[in-house]
Amino acid sequence: MKTLRPTSFDVAERAGVSQSTVSRALRGSPGVNAETRARVSAAARELGYVVDRHASSLRLKSSETIALVTICRPGEDRSAINPFYFALLGSIAAATSARGFNLLVSFQENADNFRADFVASGLADAMIVIGTTSNRAAWKYFADAQASGLDFVCWGSPGSPFHWMRSENDIGGQLAAEHFVATGRRRIAFVGPAQSPQRQFDERRDGFTAALGLHGLTPVVAEPPAAADRHAQGVAAVQALLAAHPETNAIFAASDMLALGVLQGLKDAGRRVPDDVALIGFDGIRAGTLADPALTTLEPDLDAAGEALVAMALEDDEHTRSGTRIPVHLVVRGTA
Amino acid sequence: MKTLRPTSFDVAERAGVSQSTVSRALRGSPGVNAETRARVSAAARELGYVVDRHASSLRLKSSETIALVTICRPGEDRSAINPFYFALLGSIAAATSARGFNLLVSFQENADNFRADFVASGLADAMIVIGTTSNRAAWKYFADAQASGLDFVCWGSPGSPFHWMRSENDIGGQLAAEHFVATGRRRIAFVGPAQSPQRQFDERRDGFTAALGLHGLTPVVAEPPAAADRHAQGVAAVQALLAAHPETNAIFAASDMLALGVLQGLKDAGRRVPDDVALIGFDGIRAGTLADPALTTLEPDLDAAGEALVAMALEDDEHTRSGTRIPVHLVVRGTA
DNA sequence: CTGAAAGCGCTTACAG
DNA sequence: CTGAAAGCGCTTACAG
Numbered sequence: 138m139k140t141l142r143p144t145s146f147d148v149a150e151r152a153g154v155s156q157s158t159v160s161r162a163l164r165g166s167p168g169v170n171a172e173t174r175a176r177v178s179a180a181a182r183e184l185g186y187v188v189d190r191h192a193s194s195l196r197l198k199s200s201e202t203i204a205l206v207t208i209c210r211p212g213e214d215r216s217a218i219n220p221f222y223f224a225l226l227g228s229i230a231a232a233t234s235a236r237g238f239n240l241l242v243s244f245q246e247n248a249d250n251f252r253a254d255f256v257a258s259g260l261a262d263a264m265i266v267i268g269t270t271s272n273r274a275a276w277k278y279f280a281d282a283q284a285s286g287l288d289f290v291c292w293g294s295p296g297s298p299f300h301w302m303r304s305e306n307d308i309g310g311q312l313a314a315e316h317f318v319a320t321g322r323r324r325i326a327f328v329g330p331a332q333s334p335q336r337q338f339d340e341r342r343d344g345f346t347a348a349l350g351l352h353g354l355t356p357v358v359a360e361p362p363a364a365a366d367r368h369a370q371g372v373a374a375v376q377a378l379l380a381a382h383p384e385t386n387a388i389f390a391a392s393d394m395l396a397l398g399v400l401q402g403l404k405d406a407g408r409r410v411p412d413d414v415a416l417i418g419f420d421g422i423r424a425g426t427l428a429d430p431a432l433t434t435l436e437p438d439l440d441a442a443g444e445a446l447v448a449m450a451l452e453d454d455e456h457t458r459s460g461t462r463i464p465v466h467l468v469v470r471g472t473a
Numbered sequence: 474m475k476t477l478r479p480t481s482f483d484v485a486e487r488a489g490v491s492q493s494t495v496s497r498a499l500r501g502s503p504g505v506n507a508e509t510r511a512r513v514s515a516a517a518r519e520l521g522y523v524v525d526r527h528a529s530s531l532r533l534k535s536s537e538t539i540a541l542v543t544i545c546r547p548g549e550d551r552s553a554i555n556p557f558y559f560a561l562l563g564s565i566a567a568a569t570s571a572r573g574f575n576l577l578v579s580f581q582e583n584a585d586n587f588r589a590d591f592v593a594s595g596l597a598d599a600m601i602v603i604g605t606t607s608n609r610a611a612w613k614y615f616a617d618a619q620a621s622g623l624d625f626v627c628w629g630s631p632g633s634p635f636h637w638m639r640s641e642n643d644i645g646g647q648l649a650a651e652h653f654v655a656t657g658r659r660r661i662a663f664v665g666p667a668q669s670p671q672r673q674f675d676e677r678r679d680g681f682t683a684a685l686g687l688h689g690l691t692p693v694v695a696e697p698p699a700a701a702d703r704h705a706q707g708v709a710a711v712q713a714l715l716a717a718h719p720e721t722n723a724i725f726a727a728s729d730m731l732a733l734g735v736l737q738g739l740k741d742a743g744r745r746v747p748d749d750v751a752l753i754g755f756d757g758i759r760a761g762t763l764a765d766p767a768l769t770t771l772e773p774d775l776d777a778a779g780e781a782l783v784a785m786a787l788e789d790d791e792h793t794r795s796g797t798r799i800p801v802h803l804v805v806r807g808t809a
Numbered sequence: 810c811t812g813a814a815a816g817c818g819c820t821t822a823c824a825g
Numbered sequence: 826c827t828g829a830a831a832g833c834g835c836t837t838a839c840a841g
Binding site for chain 4: 144145146156157160161164166188189190191192193194195196197
């Protein structure tokens with residue numbers, strides 16, 4: 138069905154001007170006669186002419202597109218990807234489109250499809266990497282890519298040399314702690330991976346622990362066992378936690394998927410939420426609002442995150458490329 | 474930070490061959506001496522050379538990329554997008570990457586960002602359109618685009634002249650009906666929009682109604698009132714349904730998000746699920762597995778859907794471009 | 810304000 | 826098997 142596309146020469150002929158004038162008129166270059174410009178626009182419209190982006194990008198050495206890589210768990214199917222990353226993808230898409238840029242997306246999970254050369258091939262002007270930190274091979278690949286000069290910015294902090302962006306995790310942990318204390322909880326636990334390459338989890342725990350410390354409280358830290366995904370980890374973690382610390386009456390989970398698993402595990406164990414045990418998650422994913430009771434959570438400002446990631450990716454100034462933090466706020470719903 | 478990228482001429486110089494030989498060697502063209510090819514590959518690797526995709530695409534008149542447009546509700550933020558579309562996006566990405574193609578994504582919601590010229594500009598070889606049918610303005614825009622020669626394939630059937638792909642909705646409706654009958658339900662309702670541009674809803678209802686008819690049963694059809702999203706519609710629909718037909722003991726909802734709203738509404742009304750009322754949804758979204766009880770649903774084979782959409786988009790043969798159906802199967806979980 | 814021409818970095822038909 | 830050259834469709838410095 139591919140019909141022959143018209144070129145700027147066709148438009149030029151129809152408008153009775155030179156090809157260079159067509160280009161200038163259509164790009165909005167200054168110094169083109171208004172009448173000429175109108176004639177060219179009309180001709181272009183009549184022919185259904187659209188500028189060839191490859192020719193244009195080749196000439197301009199800029200593609201006005203951002204490449205977004207999402208790291209997945211090997212073997213995981215697409216509908217099992219943590220919805221937080223889909224939401225982040227959506228907000229990155231919004232920020233990208235607000236600048237008139239295109240967004241190239243790539244889901245990567247193993248050596249078969251690891252790829253970091255989007256900028257090197259000219260396909261994109263900058264690259265953003267998000268997704269699970271549990272895929273060590275993937276992050277190793279991107280660390281090597283970075284070392285060999287392929288630059289990018291990423292969400293979280295799966296490796297030290299990266300340009301990263303994170304949530305205000307310490308503040309989030311602190312807000313969770315204060316909410317528990319204010320609502321009279323004293324036997325408190327934190328559920329989340331320790332030593333995760335995802336430094337964000339540590340930050341949430343540390344902020345939580347520090348704030349609790351101010352009240353003379355120390356949380357039990359329950360590290361989830363390995364499992365298929367965060368939800369399954371949450372279920373398993375809470376079983377172990379309740380066995381060792383049956384008196385627990387408040388749990389802060391390092392992420393919403395983990396929290397949803399914890400909620401499931403709590404119900405399985407016959408604990409009422411929030412009556413017996415209060416629960417707070419982190420991420421603000423949609424599924425949390427669908428849970429019963431709805432999940433209380435720390436919600437990062439995703440619009441800000443998308444905008445900041447795109448801005449950071451496009452910016453060449455090293456100074457702005459590290460340490461940016463995205464604000465979070467506590468959304469009180471049913472579980473705490 | 475953009476360092477000067479090496480070109481094929483640089484590689485040629487380093488390998489001591491002509492630029493044409495570099496191109497042939499790197500593309501894997503036949504008739505290149507093995508030793509020469511190795512020398513060129515080594516030189517390319519040493520220089521960190523990557524083929525410029527714009528130059529290549531310009532020359533080849535093919536970009537090996539698919540454009541995927543997702544229609545959103547105006548004003549909806551990205552984390553509120555129906556997860557079914559994110560899952561579909563993921564499976565399209567998988568099918569795309571399996572062919573070595575790139576995926577360009579674009580979320581569109583209003584006249585500010587409507588765009589259908591991805592193929593016309595050479596950016597993509599084909600376009601796929603998915604997303605909510607509730608955005609009439611968007612589908613009007615794409616209908617016009619189609620009429621003016623901008624071709625694409627889409628999920629569902631928001632308009633008649635489109636190349637579309639759908640689930641086996643009638644079979645899904647039939648499976649739901651048979652499950653209810655087999656488990657002894659007789660006072661049955663269907664919750665879903667009638668006259669929706671989303672013909673798939675009608676097909677599900679019709680398959681359901683027809684199969685029930687074989688058992689001498691007729692479902693009550695409850696049309697959800699307008700609301701912010703499908704979930705809110707489900708909540709509202711079930712309230713009205715129970716008021717008019719309190720005896721209802723089984724509900725088939727046209728989509729999972731609707732079903733999750735129905736589940737919420739049922740709980741709010743004090744009905745036990747599945748004891749008092751059984752519930753079946755459609756889509757197989759992840760959030761359904763997280764519900765309490767977990768949602769029984771009709772799940773389309775998304776891998777097949779992604780693969781078929783990409784194949785259909787790339788295929789020029791008109792015959793294969795309409796009427797393809799994706800198989801669905803009943804996943805029995807807690808609600809029915 | 811407009812045109813003729815160079816050149817972005819490839820791929821491949823044409824010679825050899 | 827390899828090289829010199831044309832050309833994909835633009836943008837823009839250079840002339841006028």
